[in-house]
Amino acid sequence: MAIRRPLLALVLACLLTTGLLAGPVHAESGAGRHTVGYDRYSLTIDGKRIFLWSGEFHYWRLPGPALWRDVLEKMKAAGFNAVSIYFDWGYHSPRQGVYDFTGVRDVDRLLDIADQVGLYVIARPGPYINAETDSGGFPGWLTTLKGKARSTDPAYLAAANEWLGRIDRILARHQVTDGRGPVLLYQVENELYNVKQSEEESRAYLSALEKKIRSDGITVPFTGANDARFTSGTGAADLEGYTVYPQSFNCAEPGKWKPVPDDYGQYRAGLPDTPVNFAEFQGGAFDQWGGAGHENCRTLTGPDFERVFEEANIAAGATMQNFYMTYGGTNWGWLATDFDYTSYDYGAAIDEARRLTPKYTEQKFLGYLVQSVAPLRTTDPLTTAPPDNAAVRMDARVDPNTGTRFYVVRHADSTSTADDRTHLALDLGAVGRYPSVPSAPGTDLTLAGRDSKLLVAAYRFGGQELVYSTSELMTQGTFAQPSGTGEQDIAVLYGRHGQDGETVLRYASQPKVTVLSGSVRASWDAGRHDLRLDYEHDGLARVLVHGGTRDLLLLIGDDQAAGSFWRVDTSTGPILARGPYLVRGGSVSGHSGEVALTGDTDQAGPLEIFAPQGARSVRWNGRPVRVTPTSSGSLSGELAGPRPVSLPALTNWRYRYETPEAQPGFDDSAWRAADHTTTDNPYWDGKAPVLYPDDYGFHHGDTWYRGHFTATGGQTGITLSATVTDHGAYAVWLNGHYLGSGGDGSKHFDFPASALRPGADNVVSVLAENMGHDQDRAADDSYREPRGLTGAELTGSAATLKWRIQGDQGGEKPADPVRGPYNNGGLYGERAGWYLPGRQDAGWPTVSLPHAEPTPGVGWYRTTFRLNVPKGQDVPVGLRIDDDAARHYRALVFVNGWQVGRYINDVGPQHVFQVPAGILRTDGENTIAIAAWGLDGSGGLGDVSLVREGDYAGPVSDSSRRKESPR
Helix, strand or coil: CCCCHHHHHHHHHHHHHHCCCCCCCCCCCECCECCEEECCCCEEECCEEECEEEEEECHHHCCCHHHHHHHHHHHHHCCCCEEEEECCHHHHCCECCECCCCHHHCHHHHHHHHHHHCCEEEEECCCCCCCCEHHHHCCHHHHHCCCCCCCCCHHHHHHHHHHHHHHHHHHHCCEHHHCCCCEEEEECCCCCCCCCCCHHHHHHHHHHHHHHHHHCCCCCCEECCCCCCCCCCCCCCCECCEEECCCCCCCCCCCCCCCCCCCCHHHHHHCCCCCCEEEEEECCCCCCCCCCCHHHHHHHCCHHHHHHHHHHHHHCCCCEEEEEEEECCECCCCCECCCCCCECCCCCCECCCCCECHHHHHHHHHHHHHHHCHHHHCCEEECCCCCCCCCEEEEEEECCCCCCEEEEEEECCCCCCCCEEECEEEECHHHCEEEEECCCCCCCEEECCCCEEEEEEEEEECCEEEEEECCEEEEEEEEECCCCCCEEEEEEEEECCCCEEEEEEECCCCCEEEEEECCEEEEEECCCCEEEEEEECCCEEEEEEECCCCEEEEEEEEHHHHCCEEEEECCCCEEEEECCCEEEEEEECCCCCEEEEEEEECCCEEEEEECCCCCCEEEECCEEECCEECCCCCEEEEECCCCCCCCCCCCCEEEEECCHHHCCCCCCCCCEECCCCCCCCCCCCCCCCCCCHHHHCCCCEEEEEEEEEECCCCCCEEEEEEECCCCCCEEEEECCEEEEEECCEEEEEECCCCCCCCCCEEEEEEEEEECCCCCCCCCCCHHHCCCEEEEEEEECCCCCCEEEEECCCCCCCCCCCCCCCCCCCCCHHHHCCCCCCCCCCCCCCEECCCEEECCCEEEEEEEEEEEECCCCEECCEEEEEECCCCCCEEEEEEECCEEEEEEECCCCCCCEEECCECCECCEEEEEEEEEEEECCCCEEECEEEEEECCCEECCCCCCCCCCCCCC
């Protein structure tokens, strides 16, 4: 019998009042629809609690839809159940009213893949996203629009609503609440705090956006990343969140830590009625031009950081954590903001080449834990006795429903690099008191430097009762018995290599203990009915305990051994696999007993599988694997590795110097006249003409200017003002004579007397680089700060310069719509298509690298190479440039027409540029085109080579693959 809406509303109101249900209900259940709710503990879906464990991924930083699946599957394999995605307005809109959602911009396809992989989506479409990207995600054309951004200014809101109307209609088709997709939450705007506008203005702006978004059919809860600034009142999100980067971004000193905040209670205090939500928690760090490099960032935020800080978040009661970034990707083309270079690796758990790092393994440990231990979703603080070593701190939480305890043990000084030993006094309520844990003589709980342990106690799972363990719990589940005729529980425990471990389980009577491998000592306490297991973490130990409701197999490993396990949840039950580089997913056929797994190997090696009852055979990536049963109840076999792949040397380079725009006879009549006498740009100084490239529709990359004047003979020089930002540059010629280069600010250039042509037309030619627009973090329109020339004044004459300007071909109507508005700038070779494959360069002279070009300006280098990567293999490839840092040049790197790198030889730090499959033809011919701009006589190009950054046998290339992998 259907419940009428008024009655349903009354029932829901009563539940909200009594605290049995909190948060909005956005859709009625039934017909495939789902309800999304929440209370102070956690999110719920159809009343079932979830621990939201999410990673950040930006599709626009990986221009290959087939690889989106690869990254998302790797996230799912690490225990993530959600992915957070910024949707970049500027990436989809080259000009006002025009939007592209095809090809590498196909958001429908992205959301379908996330759904197929089994990840919820936190949608973050801005309009402003920050993200270290050009203009913080605003489109180039917005820089010329009258009206203040991130406000209720009508002109800005009209533009923002245009974007929201386009992206929302896609997101609305994929909402959990409609039962049609993975979109679980919707973030309104981004980081609207520490801004140069009043709270009242910010609230009015957020409220206007929320009304628009709801009118577009978005029904999932709204989230925020505003540091709990808008938890109630006008503009408040349903679920506010925090943006927390505790180590900041000092990658130059990766060993220098900031401590865990003393008052983690601030996060709960700021969100008293909703889950503690870290909308962005530090998953790495960005680097800058001239920086230390992303490997340093990965060290700064390495596995030790993840253990200490992410477990501290759990100790604070957080049940919503999103890590920024989990895969950073590439600022290909001109995507980056002004201070960021091409790589956006971010020191993330999955690196730019899509390789798994040690950080990935650490996140897998915690990801598996939070997904398999349900009591973590409802915990309250628990007061405990301190450890017996004052150098050690312990925070505790308890699930009020089950009594399960969670203890986070770390150094009192979280930056400490000392090794500390301690014992814990655990009061487990009805389970009992344990005054000194570990209790075995001569053992202790050891904390290595900058370490943390999350210990579980008083926990029932399957048919087992875990009293406590000084090992950390990775995962648990129910699998087939060794005989294959019944079921056994399995738990994976782990700890640092060589450290003591102690696990205590409770049974009604003394169980039988069989140590299948490793060194484990068992003892029985008849008074407590406790079985105690003592051991040292060393490799993998296996202990079978018989005597409970079900047999228990404990797999006790050190970090390395435990990291080799993969868990896949299927409708038949969980699969636990050990050995391969990656297990992406799988299924179990109840009829045939076949376990079908997909994954990757980086070398030949063993595969061991623990599967549900009835499993008898195994397929790996569609191929049968010969397996045999083991005494642990698993199936064991061998997997082949990838075939060796070698990369060709890059030879047969052809070279052509361009820069015809510097010559006086160059025809610039088709260029736009830079003759605007006013502008809506708030940074305008009132001088005319306005020279800002954005005002003429050129928003990205290099821009050429040609200023004409009739010389009287009295002109002695020119003073140019420019904004090219840090490490940007511009170069100046007079009638083809090179005058030099400059950077931010004003600079005077003398005219050589021999270069001036009195009584005739003279041309000042300027090539200026737009390193990227600023972001708009403070909501002060800083993204509109002009780029390129901002002023010019002749010395010795009042003659007027008449300027023409040329940027990327087509401007806001890109000549290359497939690659889009960020791929190209205004170099002659770009406008002529020299960056594209198939261009005729047979007449160009051949050169060998390294090559010197003494004439300042731009020269192009082109070559081709062939690859033959075996089908079913993933070989990440980078392109490397090596040269003497004293040479003063910069370069744009194109592969098959895609700009995959911006290189500044004397600044760095980047020398290797990723070329993802899809851009790279792994079975055929590829074209490299490099435009090198020399700013003095030391131009040219250094050695260029291909770098193999891995070799994996797996199903990455099968972009149409679908499989069972439920959320």
